[in-house]
Amino acid sequence: MADENNSNGGSSGKNGRVGLVERVTTGVKEDIQALKTDIPTKAKEQIDGLKDPTKTQVYTSIFRHKHDDTPRNRALGVLSNVFLHLHPAKINRDAVRYSYTWGMGGITFYLFIILTYTGVLLMFYYHPSKVQAFRDVLYLEHDVPFGKILRNMHRWAAHLMVIGVWLHMFRVFLTGSYKKPREFNWNIGVLLLVFTLLLSFTGYLLPDDQLGFWAVTVGTNMARATPLLGHEGPFGSMLGMTPYNDVRFGLLGGSIVDANALLRSYIWHCIGIPIVASVLMIVHFWRVRKDGGISGPAPVMLEAEADKPRRGPKAAGE
Amino acid sequence: MDWRQLWEICSAPDNVPIVGLIPLLGFYIYLAVKQARANDQLIEQLEADPAMAKTHHRKTWPFKPGWAKEVHVWPFLLRIEFLAAIIVTIILMIWSITLNAPLEEPANPNLTMNPAKAPWYFLGLQEMLVYFDPWIAGVVMPTMIIIGLMVIPYIDTNPLGSGYYTWKQRKFSISTFMFGFVILWVAMIIIGTFIRGPGWQWFWPGQTWDHNRLIYEVNRDLPDLFGLTSNMAKAVFGGIVVVGFYLVGGGAVYSLFRRKMQKDFQRMSLLQFSLMAFLWLTMIALPLKMALRLLWHIKYVWITPWFNV
Numbered sequence: 187m188a189d190e191n192n193s194n195g196g197s198s199g200k201n202g203r204v205g206l207v208e209r210v211t212t213g214v215k216e217d218i219q220a221l222k223t224d225i226p227t228k229a230k231e232q233i234d235g236l237k238d239p240t241k242t243q244v245y246t247s248i249f250r251h252k253h254d255d256t257p258r259n260r261a262l263g264v265l266s267n268v269f270l271h272l273h274p275a276k277i278n279r280d281a282v283r284y285s286y287t288w289g290m291g292g293i294t295f296y297l298f299i300i301l302t303y304t305g306v307l308l309m310f311y312y313h314p315s316k317v318q319a320f321r322d323v324l325y326l327e328h329d330v331p332f333g334k335i336l337r338n339m340h341r342w343a344a345h346l347m348v349i350g351v352w353l354h355m356f357r358v359f360l361t362g363s364y365k366k367p368r369e370f371n372w373n374i375g376v377l378l379l380v381f382t383l384l385l386s387f388t389g390y391l392l393p394d395d396q397l398g399f400w401a402v403t404v405g406t407n408m409a410r411a412t413p414l415l416g417h418e419g420p421f422g423s424m425l426g427m428t429p430y431n432d433v434r435f436g437l438l439g440g441s442i443v444d445a446n447a448l449l450r451s452y453i454w455h456c457i458g459i460p461i462v463a464s465v466l467m468i469v470h471f472w473r474v475r476k477d478g479g480i481s482g483p484a485p486v487m488l489e490a491e492a493d494k495p496r497r498g499p500k501a502a503g504e
Numbered sequence: 505m506d507w508r509q510l511w512e513i514c515s516a517p518d519n520v521p522i523v524g525l526i527p528l529l530g531f532y533i534y535l536a537v538k539q540a541r542a543n544d545q546l547i548e549q550l551e552a553d554p555a556m557a558k559t560h561h562r563k564t565w566p567f568k569p570g571w572a573k574e575v576h577v578w579p580f581l582l583r584i585e586f587l588a589a590i591i592v593t594i595i596l597m598i599w600s601i602t603l604n605a606p607l608e609e610p611a612n613p614n615l616t617m618n619p620a621k622a623p624w625y626f627l628g629l630q631e632m633l634v635y636f637d638p639w640i641a642g643v644v645m646p647t648m649i650i651i652g653l654m655v656i657p658y659i660d661t662n663p664l665g666s667g668y669y670t671w672k673q674r675k676f677s678i679s680t681f682m683f684g685f686v687i688l689w690v691a692m693i694i695i696g697t698f699i700r701g702p703g704w705q706w707f708w709p710g711q712t713w714d715h716n717r718l719i720y721e722v723n724r725d726l727p728d729l730f731g732l733t734s735n736m737a738k739a740v741f742g743g744i745v746v747v748g749f750y751l752v753g754g755g756a757v758y759s760l761f762r763r764k765m766q767k768d769f770q771r772m773s774l775l776q777f778s779l780m781a782f783l784w785l786t787m788i789a790l791p792l793k794m795a796l797r798l799l800w801h802i803k804y805v806w807i808t809p810w811f812n813v
Contacts, residue, residue, distance in 0.1 A: 257576065260576045260578050260579075261576065261578075263578045264576075264577045264578050264582070270577075270578075270582065273577040273581060273582070274577060275576065275577060276574040276575065276576055276577060277574060277575065277577055277580075277581060278573065278574055278575075279571065279572065279573060279574060279575045280563060280565055281581075282575065282580050282581050282584060283565065284584065285535055285539060286539070286669075288532060288535070289584070289585075289588050292585055292588060293588055293592055296588070296589050296592055297592065300593075300596065320610045320611070323607060324607075327607065334604065335597075335600050335601060337605050338599075338600035338601075338603070338604055338605045339596055339597070339600040340605075341605035342521075342596060342599045342600055342603070342605070343596055345518075345520075345521040345624075346521070346592075346596065348521070348625050349521060349524070349525055349528065352685075353528070353529070353532055355653075356529075356532065356685060357532070357536075359656075359678075359681050359685075360536045360540075360669055360678065360681075361665075361666075361667060361668060361669055362664075362665040362666040362667065362668075362670075362674065363666070363667065364656060364657040364660075365657060365660065365662075365663065365665075365666040366657075366663070366666070368657070369657035369658060372654075372656065372657050373654050373657070376650060376653045376654045379653075380650060383625055383626070386623065386625065387623055387626070390623050393607055394610065394611050395606075395607050395608040395609060395610060395611055396608040396609050396610070396611055396612060396615070396617055397518070397606055397607075397608045397617075398611070399611035399612070399613070400616070400617040400620035400621075401620070401621060401622050401623050403620065404620050404621065404622045404630065405622050405623075405626060407638070407642075408629075408638050408641070408642025408643060409642070409643070410638065411637065411638035411639035411642055411643060412639065412643045413639050413643065413644070413811070416639070416643075418638070418639075419639045419643070419811075420639055420810045420811035421810055421811075424810075442613065443611075443613070481666065481667040482666075482667030482668050483563055483565070483667060483668055484666060484667025484668050485561065485562030485563055485668075486543055486546055486547050486550070486562045486563070486668055486670070487663070487664050487665075487666070487673075488547060488550055488551055488557060489551065489664065489673070490551075492662075492663050492664050492767070493663070493771075
């Protein structure tokens with residue numbers, strides 16, 4: 187036993203080493219032999235798998251349902267997508283009519299996305315300080331690649347958004363869509379209208395040119411006259427309001443439109459109001475669904491039915 | 505006719521949205537009126553024929569009994585949204601390529617712009633400054649507009665016209681809103697943009713902006729017309745006029761509702777009715793004050809040591 191042990195691994199190390207080398211070489215040879223058959227089969231499997239990429243694990247992990255043209259898949263395409271699941275799977279056949287909806291709410295939201303995107307890009311080139319701000323805009327207009335169209339898009343999208351919000355409100359009013367059960371959502375909408383105007387207004391000052399400066403001066407001068415809280419407003423001076431502690435001072439961070447006003451404007455424009463508006467938008471969209479989808483086009487109601495219950499089996503035309 | 509001046513105003517980059525808003529608003533008003541008229545006709549038909557009202561599907565769009573009531577969001581809604589996004593993007597790109605955003609000289613507090621105008625969407629409020637002191641035009645009125653808009657769903661108790669365009673079923677609310685939005689908001693913006701020139705003076709479209717023009721306008725206060733001289737008398741008189749306006753106006757609104765809109769009146773609570781009347785009269789006060797100024801050169805109605813109305 188001891189001899190055997192010795193001959194195998196101990197003093198006769200040379201023999202043992204040869205054995206190891208042999209074993210390794212035969213092993214490697216076996217591996218190569220196996221590879222010659224394994225690789226082609228695996229490769230074939232791989233290529234076969236690529237012929238139908240929708241069956242790969244990566245694909246099925248991203249898209250969690252099939253794409254055959256079945257009603258179920260059409261519904262799942264909307265419901266299992268985080269960006270689309272705001273929609274129901276099905277809607278009233280008339281609710282897609284553009285002449286009724288005008289599409290202004292959606293367009294406004296799309297413009298908000300464009301504005302966020304272009305706005306973030308603009309922020310890379312802009313310092314909200316009196317020394318830099320105007321030069322940054324010049325730099326953006328003349329030196330930054332596509333800087334001019336970036337700024338133009340941001341400005342015009344903002345104007346379009348204001349118009350879009352107005353037209354959206356106009357349509358919602360004309361179709362009586364603020365009526366029961368959508369009263370609260372109308373209120374959220376009014377707040378969003380106000381925030382849209384404020385977003386646009388705070389952005390007006392940022393180029394730090396004559397146009398923005400005087401527009402914001404005119405705009406915030408009104409705050410001087412706020413009753414009770416402005417130093418020129420009714421009862422303001424009685425409450426101890428001066429140009430240095432009234433509501434206008436709070437808005438501008440000073441008694442004139444200057445560096446602090448620029449910074450405040452910037453922060454409200456880029457951070458403060460977008461966050462608040464986004465939260466309100468979430469509520470707004472969510473409430474559209476919870477209040478029963480968009481209001482119509484609903485079946486017309488007659489005078490005689492006015493005071494009957496709107497919902498339930500007795501509802502008109504249902 | 506100064507075409508160059510007109511072109512300068514209309515083509516000022518920030519005025520372009522308003523130039524665009526006018527036809528856009530016109531188009532959508534047309535779209536709404538068209539559908540309201542169709543719905544009103546249908547309502548008339550159905551009211552005349554109760555048997556038809558029981559079976560009719562009650563929409564002006566084509567309908568066949570076998571049709572599915574609902575359609576899939578994909579593709580029937582999403583394709584519209586994608587198309588809208590593409591169209592808006594194209595419009596925005598073309599607009600951004602062809603027209604540059606305005607950039608003037610660096611801000612200079614020592615060089616006042618004349619006219620110094622607010623952003624175009626606030627020009628209605630700035631135009632109001634001609635007729636009211638800043639605390640009303642700049643603070644109270646905007647607040648009232650926001651509050652007024654927010655209470656609309658709670659004071660409009662008319663259950664008709666929910667979810668479809670109509671005129672006959674909502675004459676009062678629609679005419680009020682149209683008046684407020686189209687006349688008092690949009691038209692005032694148009695005046696503020698296209699008509700108001702240096703010194704915030706009235707220049708007709710095409711009239712040259714004369715920076716040295718002076719207008720000698722003697723404005724009077726309403727109490728002066730009645731020969732009141734003491735501050736006390738002016739304050740008391742103005743208070744009576746303003747409170748009287750709301751009281752008499754409230755009576756007039758009541759009378760209108762009692763005669764013409766009895767059902768709406770019955771549905772409204774005291775709070776709903778008085779809130780509606782107050783807001784409505786406040787809205788009407790703006791054109792009334794404008795008329796007082798433009799026709800009789802009256803500046804203030806109510807003068808007190810603390811505020812003037």
